[in-house]
Amino acid sequence: MDTSQLMESQIAFLGAGNMASAIINGLLATGFSPRQLRATDPSEKALEGLRAVGMEQLSTSPERLCDGADLIVAAVKPQMMSAALAPLKNKLGPDAALLSIAAGIPIASLQQDIGESTPVIRCMPNTPAMIGKGASALYASEQVTESQRQLAEAVTNAVGMTVWVAEESLLDAVTAVSGSGPAYFFALIEAVTRAGTQLGLSPETALALTLQTAIGAAELAQRSEVPVAKLRENVTSPGGTTEEALVALREGRFDAVIAEAVRRCAERATTLGEEFG
Numbered sequence: 001m002d003t004s005q006l007m008e009s010q011i012a013f014l015g016a017g018n019m020a021s022a023i024i025n026g027l028l029a030t031g032f033s034p035r036q037l038r039a040t041d042p043s044e045k046a047l048e049g050l051r052a053v054g055m056e057q058l059s060t061s062p063e064r065l066c067d068g069a070d071l072i073v074a075a076v077k078p079q080m081m082s083a084a085l086a087p088l089k090n091k092l093g094p095d096a097a098l099l100s101i102a103a104g105i106p107i108a109s110l111q112q113d114i115g116e117s118t119p120v121i122r123c124m125p126n127t128p129a130m131i132g133k134g135a136s137a138l139y140a141s142e143q144v145t146e147s148q149r150q151l152a153e154a155v156t157n158a159v160g161m162t163v164w165v166a167e168e169s170l171l172d173a174v175t176a177v178s179g180s181g182p183a184y185f186f187a188l189i190e191a192v193t194r195a196g197t198q199l200g201l202s203p204e205t206a207l208a209l210t211l212q213t214a215i216g217a218a219e220l221a222q223r224s225e226v227p228v229a230k231l232r233e234n235v236t237s238p239g240g241t242t243e244e245a246l247v248a249l250r251e252g253r254f255d256a257v258i259a260e261a262v263r264r265c266a267e268r269a270t271t272l273g274e275e276f277g
């Protein structure tokens with residue numbers, strides 16, 4: 001699919017809440033026209049925000065939502081998904097793909113809800129998508145065509161970066177790394193801020209320094225051509241202050257604790273997925 005075909009695609013949003021609005025704003029910022037986008041949501045208030053950015057195809061009922069749509073983005077809470085897809089069941093052919101951004105709902109369950117003939121793509125996004133800094137992983141069922149994959153990727157790229165995984169089960173690993181990942185970094189930010197406060201900094205100063213350090217370290221690692229381990233070594237002079245801190249982390253089994261947290265997160269994602277299925 002080339003850029004001109006992408007710019008003629010029709011994308012329908014089922015649910016016009018936080019995530020749908022963030023994606024729509026991202027798509028508009030990357031050159032999509034409001035005429036390519038439509039949305040349905042039982043809440044008039046949710047639709048109002050989209051009217052304000054120029055969208056006209058807005059409805060409180062899903063009746064005409066999918067007529068001629070190339071991609072339907074299901075952006076409702078996981079517990080609402082079956083009910084939201086029910087009016088569309090067996091109404092779409094293979095020309096329209098379903099992209100679910102709801103955490104944890106397996107392809108098999110989505111396929112059952114939408115009907116067998118519609119290709120399904122599952123996405124594991126994360127909350128920084130709300131500010132265009134998301135990390136999303138996509139998994140496509142076999143029926144999904146190359147151009148449907150490209151359109152789905154344009155949607156997730158509108159709120160950050162996208163990777164594809166080759167097996168659905170890998171989405172549990174993605175959940176453990178990036179889906180739940182923001183919480184690990186928030187916990188670290190809280191812990192360092194608290195420790196800085198205990199050393200006498202004001203809470204505001206400790207938080208400001210910690211946040212900027214987190215942003216700076218992440219951006220430096222992203223832009224740098226040397227491995228992250230080398231960047232760490234570069235700030236760790238033998239016998240110096242950073243080394244003292246890293247020794248304390250090692251004594252506290254930092255790596256093992258993180259590994260255990262990520263492993264248990266993935267295990268929980270698998271269990272919750274099985275409960276859905």
Ligand SMILES: NC(=O)c1ccc[n+]([C@@H]2O[C@H](COP(=O)([O-])OP(=O)(O)OC[C@H]3O[C@@H](n4cnc5c(N)ncnc54)[C@H](OP(=O)(O)O)[C@@H]3O)[C@@H](O)[C@H]2O)c1
Pocket residue numbers: 014015016017018019020040041042043046075076077078080083084085101102103125126127128129130
């Ligand atoms: N927020 C994030 O950063 C984030 C990150 C990762 C994944 N996600 C996933 O993204 C999905 C959406 O999250 P969100 O934060 O955008 O939720 P949200 O703000 O609650 O938006 C969901 C919207 O869907 C509407 N809705 C409910 N039933 C519907 C139906 N049958 N048909 C059409 N619309 C319906 C809701 O209306 P009412 O309010 O009237 O019910 C609401 O406006 C969730 O599945 C979540 O797991 C979100």
